[in-house]
Amino acid sequence: MQTIAPELAELAALIADSGRAGILSRLMDGRAQTASELARVASVTPQTASWHLARLVERALLKVERRGPRRLYRLATPLVAQMLEGMMTVAAIDPHPSRPPPWIDAEMRRARTCYDHLAGELGVAVTDAMREHGHLHLDQEAGELTASGRAFLRDLGIDLRAPARSRRLLCRPCLDWSERRPHLAGRAGAAVADLALQRDWIRRRPQGRSVEITEAGLVAFRDLFGARI
Amino acid sequence: MQTIAPELAELAALIADSGRAGILSRLMDGRAQTASELARVASVTPQTASWHLARLVERALLKVERRGPRRLYRLATPLVAQMLEGMMTVAAIDPHPSRPPPWIDAEMRRARTCYDHLAGELGVAVTDAMREHGHLHLDQEAGELTASGRAFLRDLGIDLRAPARSRRLLCRPCLDWSERRPHLAGRAGAAVADLALQRDWIRRRPQGRSVEITEAGLVAFRDLFGARI
DNA sequence: TGAACATTTCGATCATGATCGAAGCGTTGC
DNA sequence: GCAACGCTTCGATCATGATCGAAATGTTCA
Known part of the structure; x- marks a missing residue:
């Protein structure tokens, strides 16, 4: 049986x-991140990180770009992010359901970005609030933004028109691996995350993917979205 | 940075x-498959396969069920299939686009089942035909069965009503790793595959996931669906 | 109970690849 | 050109886990 199994392995x-x-x-x-930064998060020496990065680039999981004396690495395509998303969803399933999962960092669990949209408690809370207000229908496989949802986002100043040649879906679910429930992704999810960053509702932490919810953000997510966070 | 990375690895x-x-x-x-059959496809001895299977069950990727003196193994949840689907999609991307990918078995490429729906050239051809007849809208992220599509499938004898408590999506795309294009999945995709098996349009080959298209199947896919295969 | 068969467990061997120190390369800025 | 810096390459070492023969376990059927 000659299949794709060897490539999968x-x-x-x-x-x-x-x-x-x-x-x-x-x-x-x-x-994108520099090789040094990636060595730091991976807890290895720069040599070792370089060796790993070379392999990831060679297999086309990462793209590299030179910026002066540094090299910036990023995921090669959204397909890779999507794959990792799926793997993390399974990885987060505790094979021994008895013991609680203590290994998720509190900040990551609270609020983070997942590629380009909000995730963690914040992402799920915002999604739930939009759902309860009738802005959104979402289950594990598909999502739909209602007329009310479009109006709601428009009033927030979000332009939902797709960029030319973009085949990206407006509204799709993404299974949150820390909350084990779907949150809003797609163009709408990315737009909400962009808005939150622009209005300083959330700030990226200097290291890692977790974000900090500002005071203004707490107010905004509660009052504007009706989110329970 | 305490994240899910160790579990991912x-x-x-x-x-x-x-x-x-x-x-x-x-x-x-x-x-589900027996341990012996899985040892055969993996090209290892039964002892080695048993060792592998124990690990997969322990990590809850597989479920095992005893049937007499045999043990039947199957994927633990559809989430695992979905993850593998995503990985295969990336695995099928040739990192060196110059050389052609000769490693996909011709029978697998021609027609196979992907979890519960049709894939390979057959899956994509059926999907394309339904699309061209206005039965279906489908892009890489989402799909929709039109009124015409519902009527078409109903006339074929397919009952599209969802089973009680099923949250499964009626119509969704699945990226075909051999064709690199989306094909029809979801309840509708599964129903079409079921129909094809029941009417003997396709037959499962005794070993492997590839299916054989019967003479009647060729006629049916061409005349009823308008597929170019 | 005993024979036949599928599967698992045990034990020893072997191959792969992760790691880091040291050294080399390439870019920037003085 | 030279120094500083980020990154990569080389080389040697070491740990992990895949493999299969042999033997044990467990199930069915007579």
Whole structure:
């Protein structure tokens, strides 16, 4: 049986190292990072990180771009992010349901970005609030933004028109691995996250994918969205 | 940075062995298989397969069920199939686009089942035909069955009503890793595949996930669906 | 109970690849 | 050109886990 299995194993082997998994996880926010930064999050020396990064680029999971004396690494395509999303969803399933999962960092669990949209308690709370106000229908496989939802986002100053040539979905669910429930993704999810960053409702922490919810953000998410956070 | 990265690496390591990848790939059709059969497709001895299977069950990627003196293994949840689907999509991307990908088995490429729906050239051709007849809208992220599509499937004898308590999506795309284009999945996709099996348009090959298109099937797919195969 | 068969467990061997120190390369700025 | 800096390459070492023969376990059927 000649199948894709060998390629599958080869791909998995690339992710199967904790250093490389840390690097990929760090890059899940879609931004580029320097080799040094990635060495730091992966807790390895720069030499080792360089070795890992070369492998990831060679297999086309990452793209590299030179910026002066530094090299910036980022995920090669959204397909890679989508794959990692799916793997994290399964990875978050505790095979021994008896013991609680204590290994999720509190800040990550609270609020983070998932490629380009909000995730964690914040992402799920915002999604739930929009759902309760009739702005949104969402289950594990598909989502729909209602007329009320479009109006709501428009009033917030969000332009939902798709960029030319974009085939990206307006509204789709993304299974949150820390909350184990779907949150809003797609163009609408990205727009909400962009808005939150622009209005300083959330701030990216200097390291890692977690974000800090500002005082203004707490007020905005509660009053404007009706989110319970 | 305490994240899910270690669990991600651990999960990937489980898939990173060619034997286990072969086993998982074999089980992607959603059916259960005996340990011996899985040892055969993985090209390892029964002892080795048993060792691999124990690991996959321990990590809750597989479920095992005793049937007399045999043990039947199957994917633990559809989430696992979905994850593997995403990984195969990335695994099928050739990192060196110059050389052609000769490693996909011709029968697999021609027609196979992907968990519960049709894939390969057949799956994509049926999807394209339904699309061209206005039965279907489908892009990489979402799909919709039109009124015409519902009527078309109803006339074929397909009951599209969702089983009670099923939250499964009627119509969704699944990226075909051999064709690199989306094909029809979801309840509608599964119903079409079921129909094809029942009417003997396709037959499962005794080993592997590929299916054989019968003479009647060729006629049916061409005349009833308008598929170019 | 005993024979046949599927599967698992145990034990020893072997191959792969992750790691980091040291050294080399390439870019920037003085 | 030279120094500083970020990053990569090389080389040697070490740990992990895949493999299979042999033997044990467990199930069915007579």
